[in-house]
Amino acid sequence: MNKWIWALIVIIIVGLGWWAIGFSGNSAQSGTGPIKIGSVLPLTGDAASIGTIDRAAVEIAVAEINAAGGVNGRQLEMIYEDGQCASTAASNAANKLMNADNVIAIIGGLCSTETATFAPAAMQKKVVVISPASSAPNLSQTGKYFFRDYPSDAFQGKFAAEYAYNTLGARKVAVIYHISDWGTGIKNVFETRFKELGGEIVSESGEPQTATDYRTDLTKAKAANPDYIYTPMYPQGDTALMKQASELGIKAKILGADGWDDPQLAKDAKNLGLDILYTTGKTGTTDAFKQKLQQKTKSPDVPVGAPQAYDAVYILANAMKSAGTDPDKLADTIRATKYDGVSGHIEFDQNGDLTVADYVVKRMANGTATVVQ
Amino acid sequence: MDAVPQIVLNIVIAGGIYSLAALGFNVLYSTTRFFDLGYGAYALVGGYAVLCLYKWVGINLELSLLLGVLIAGLTGFLTEKIVYRALRARRASNTVLLIASLGVFTLGQAALAIFFSSQFQSLSRDIASQRLFSIESGVITATQLLILTAAFAVMGILVVVWRYTKFGRAVRAIADDEEVAQTVGIDSERVIGAVYFIGAAVGGIAGIAVGFDMGLQPLGMTILLEAVIAAVVGGIGNMYGSVLGGFLLALVENIGAWQFGGEWKFAFAFAVLILFLLYRPQGILPK
Amino acid sequence: MDYAVHILTMIAITGIAAVSLNLLIGETGLVSVAQAAFAGIGAYGMTLLMLHAGIPFLAAALFSALIAGAIALIIGAIFLSLREVYYVFGTVGLNMIVWAILLNWDSLTRGPLGIPGITRPEVLGISFADNTAFLILCAVVLLAVFAAHYAIMKSNFGRVLHAVREDEEAIAVLGYKTEVYKIVIFVISAALVAFSGSLYATYLSYINPSAFTVNDSIFILAIVILGGLGSAYGAIVGTCMLVGAFEALRFIGFPASIAGDMRQVFYGLILILFMLYLPRGLFGKFRI
Structure with a gap:
């Protein structure tokens, strides 16, 4: 009988914990203080060798933007979660970012598996998603708040x-x-x-x-x-x-x-x-960026998604400077972006795909x- | 059919690695008669130990290899002492041991991933420094030849030790009946400890081989499953069986890949395993 | 709150799989590492029926559960001769092969690209597009599965299963056809977990072979071991703990780059420590 009571207590505590997290999360994203952005990348698992380097690219971008004063005086706070290039993990990761951390946008996923899993929920919640590497053709039909600076297969x-x-x-x-x-x-x-x-x-x-x-x-x-x-x-x-x-x-x-x-x-x-x-x-990746990345990761690899992830952060930050954090305005601003990044020239069409897939x-x-x- | 010699060589090359892997696994099985999935972790430890010593600390290659193998062996030895001995003492079923060993594998692999990162790392420095040997219209590199030699050498040594030394006799005695062996004066704990050390060390060799030939990642499931399938199919408990199983598995996988494409390799390997489990669970060669 | 709803939904869906596995491992002693394969069959079956044949969710999910059951019937019969560790290996092989088929049979399953666009169900006129409504649906199904588990175990059938667990030969000598019982429970378990796969598919609106690997089966195994063999309640508690606590780890402050691996470390430790010190699990009546 003891065990049952213990288990019930544990469940109640865990449940209360969730409740508390749920409420604390809602208070974020006021007018001042850091802007929370999420990232879903495979940090462990089969695609981790690519995901960890793409994450480094994001880190570089965030650090640079924050050093230059952030977005309208507010620092960017990037919260990283592990998508593991698998559906369940990506779903849990994105859910935590969107619902517990209340991020404005998500940079990710790397694998189309990840993106295809959480993007629909993100569209419902009106969270902007910019994927640096997901190339599955059907992602073009994802929705208004979805963009990718990597072309469809x-x-x-x-x-x-x-x-x-x-x-x-x-x-x-x-x-x-x-x-x-x-x-x-x-x-x-x-x-x-x-x-x-x-x-x-x-x-x-x-x-x-x-x-x-x-x-x-x-x-x-x-x-x-x-x-x-x-x-x-x-x-x-x-x-x-x-x-x-x-x-x-x-x-x-x-x-x-x-x-x-x-x-x-x-x-x-x-x-x-x-x-x-x-x-x-x-337009391939610039050498300057390659060097920055190699220095940070101590690895010679510059995998797919790294330059795109770097650019994605900048595109998002730039759009936020004029559109703030309102999802609709943000989406429209991003869609109207013309940006020359380290991965090339970036413009989006109405599906959020790159217009120039040259x-x-x-x-x-x-x-x-x-x-x- | 110009491709046949190369396919044969491909099979031989893969078979060499699978045989090494299966041999170590088989050694672990020989006294305690249970399948230690922690083997996957010991193999990874071997590879990563060499990475650490050779590339990071800068110790010369030969010494790094030796130390790597010893460290892998130590990992197996410690696992047996800490985890399996207690379980065996209370006569836990093989399934319990299997599950515990699964825990060891999961834990070991994850620990390595945390420490060494999930990034792919290469052990060998140069990519094109290999001497190539041509056989008919096929090609094999020096490293691959070395691995093959190692597989047969290890097999030979193990067979000799198991069959002709006092230690080998003690191993077989314990396998038959541990209590009786103890009454005859065999220190079963020491022998089993030594067996685990040896088996894990061979696993370390396999892990290092894979690291040199292909590269290191904290993903040991593949090599572990290959070892299990090869050992079981060839005849668990029989050293020759491990080598036979290794080459047979390589044969099935490559023929499957040839006919249907590489993506079905794994499915074929498992289909073969299931067939053997159903119709000849003891494997091809008897104990 | 949304986050809590999501986690509870995942707990409910995984809980169904765990309870179904308990029927196999806990009650009958068949250590299977293939639940994820049947969940995959359920998920893909339901999805293909719903998207290509226009069959509504409930019918599609039930039908795909039947398909999973039929496959389990054949496999269960084939695996009858396997004992103990060999049975475990057999089920691992099964999971691998099913996963390989899901991954490589492009023309049917679209392989690694997965199948997107799975709409939420509409059952009896009620739409479950709202997450909270869907959670309630899952909770109801979980309760139903829990009740089914209870009913099975209280019946004569359940008693025979326990006997098979304890000493199969003894009960066979008494004239019970143990093979039939083992196959039947395997089929039931497969059908139940297949249904959970259908719920999963419709919840995420996208399926992909990555959700149905051997590692996922091992996860459910760990839950049942944690919760304890022979207890459906234990399976649900185990699910709450492993799914819920793992999610909580995100907030403890492990850097995300190792959080995934830290979870693996914990769950490896659970397997080892429970086998060593608590083989009965938390609420189990039996040990493996």
């Missing part, structure tokens, strides 16, 4: 297919991709478009993001004798893939996606003597990547 896959067919003259392509909302998304669009144009997908093989053994995928691709191997993959996988491709003596050339836009990869490619092309956003193709040669087109 629908664009990159199509661009790559057309470039491969028309410019590179490829007719047979083997595909090796990472199974994730981003990789699978691009792969689907690429294959559809490439086949539409008349090309043939001679082999297709997917691996999880954390996989390190691509030998059989490569062997399979090699055996199908493709003109090109299309590889929408993340940087770590790219490193392993390159290494193994060169070990296996793959002669076919590689066409990657923007996951290949990483300075370390260019250096590694030089050592391996591989010919690699990849598609990426038109891509270029870069070639990795001599330790750096240079634009080809």
